[in-house]
Structures are given as C-alpha cells and as structure tokens.
Amino acid sequence: MTTHGPVLPVWTCAGCGAPWPCRTRRQELQAEYDEAPVSLALYMGSCMVAACQDMGWAPAGSLHRRFLGWLA
Template structure:
C-alpha cells in the first residue's frame, strides 16, 4: 500500500503533501495499471469527479490535466505495445506465425 494516497477534501498527497496524484503516485499507478490503460482512466475519472465535488472552485481544465491528462500514453510507447497480427510483419520485418 502506498503512503502517497489522497488527503481529502483538499486532494493533497499524504506522503509528500504535493497535489494528488503526485509524481510518485503517478509512477505507482502506471505500474499498477500496466497493460490496462482504460482501467487507469476509469479510476482517475472517478477521482476527478470526486475532486470536482470537493473543490468546486478549482478550474475544470486544471483538474482534468491533474487527474487524467498525465495518464495519456506517448504515441511511441503505444506503438511499441501494438503487436503485429498473424501474417503481418513485426517491427523487425519478419512475419509472425499465425
């Protein structure tokens, strides 16, 4: 269990007092949800909704960037994870067995 959990209703980090999710927690979440980016996005979306209710004065765009914007994968990383289907050449130019 991470010590970098949110302290509500101000959504600061319980481990380092930075705005949650802090850089450490973001790294932990990426590892926890490796291979499941939709699940990560859903979890962060729920957190975003809760934070918006707890902090109605916070600009929506800032909350979006804070909770969801960082979780988008860089296209290069996404490209590496995309496997070639049967009969299609892989990155090395060889065809994969079907």
C-alpha cells in the same frame, strides 16, 4: 500499500504534500495498471469527478490536466 494516497477533501498527497496524484503516485499507478490502461483512465476519471465535487472552486481544466492529462 502506498503512503502517497489522497488527503480529502483537499486532494493533497499524504506522503509528500504535493497535489494528488503526485509524481510518485503516478508512477505507482502506471505500474499497477500496466496491463489495463483503460481501467486506469476510468479510475482517474472517477477521482476527478470526486475532486470536482470537493473542490468546486478549482477550474475544471486544471483538474482535468491534473487527473487525466498525464495519462498516455
């Protein structure tokens, strides 16, 4: 289990304090979902929707880049 989980409702990393998903968590997620990239995209999309609800003040474009922009 990772220490780099999100601290809600501000969506910072519990492990390092960076915006979640932090670099470490992104690497962990890529390894966890190595054989299932569509599932990773769906998971991150659901996280983005939750973050949009929690952080209504944040620009949608920046949340999209943060949660989905790093997926390849």
